[in-house]
Amino acid sequence: xxxxxxxxxxxxxxxxxxxxxxxxxxxxxxxxxxxxxxxxxxxxxxxxxxxxxxxxxxxxxxxxxxxxxxxxxxxxxxxxxxxxxxxxxxxxxxxxxxxxxxxxxxxxxxxxxxxxxxxxxxxxxxxxxxxxxxxxxxxxxxxxxxxxxxxxxxxxxxxxxxxxxxxxxxxxxxxxxxxxxxxxxxxxxxxxxxxxxxxxxx
Numbered sequence: 001x002x003x004x005x006x007x008x009x010x011x012x013x014x015x016x017x018x019x020x021x022x023x024x025x026x027x028x029x030x031x032x033x034x035x036x037x038x039x040x041x042x043x044x045x046x047x048x049x050x051x052x053x054x055x056x057x058x059x060x061x062x063x064x065x066x067x068x069x070x071x072x073x074x075x076x077x078x079x080x081x082x083x084x085x086x087x088x089x090x091x092x093x094x095x096x097x098x099x100x101x102x103x104x105x106x107x108x109x110x111x112x113x114x115x116x117x118x119x120x121x122x123x124x125x126x127x128x129x130x131x132x133x134x135x136x137x138x139x140x141x142x143x144x145x146x147x148x149x150x151x152x153x154x155x156x157x158x159x160x161x162x163x164x165x166x167x168x169x170x171x172x173x174x175x176x177x178x179x180x181x182x183x184x185x186x187x188x189x190x191x192x193x194x195x196x197x198x199x200x201x202x
Contacts, residue, residue, distance in 0.1 A: 059190070063187075067114075070092075071088040071089060071092065072088070073161070074088040074091050074092055074158060074161065075087070075088040077157065077158075077161045078091060078157070081157065083157070085128060086125075086128070086130065086154055089115065089121065090121055090124065090125055090130075091154055091157070091158055092158065093107070093112060093113050093121060093125075094125070094130060094131075094147060094151050094154045094155050094158070095154075095155050095158040095159065096110075096112035096113075097112070097131075097145070097146070097147055097151070097155070098147070098155055099147075100146070101144050101145070101146045102144065102145055102146075103142055103143060103144055103145070104118055104119065104122060104143065104145070122145065125151070126145075128150075129148055129150045129151075130147065130148060130150050130151035130154060131145050131146065131147060131148060131151055132145070132146055132147075132148050133145045133146075
């Protein structure tokens, strides 16, 4: 009789453990099931799908990190030169303007400026003597901007920085021209895909 009682007592935790193993739950020594340890059904995908998702998330993270890192590289260059009259965002914006004459809308549409306060930065650059502007004779609301001599000097600093990068990019960075071409094609495809998500609400 005692043997049967002992067997029943031992079998109960085993049954609870088997049950919890089937449902993806774990049990405590007292037989309680911890719901917080249940598997998320959405995460139960094929290994190939998990690898694809991880690569996609890594790509998004790298895009964001690289943009921030580029601004840090430009900031470091101006600090080396003892220049504090412009920040890295403004210097990069000046570099993109170059010899062009553009409107504020064109700066955004061409991807030259990615922030939301373009008017603020343009005003700072005009007040600092880096940009000049003129209103369109056809539409007084439209303002065209161009670099001054002072702005061209900033543009040249950034251009020399990038030229220095190119001299060691392949040897030190391990990136050949063909590598950059493939990378740019992939990024442009991703840009079109994301744009289509917004345009067509896919």
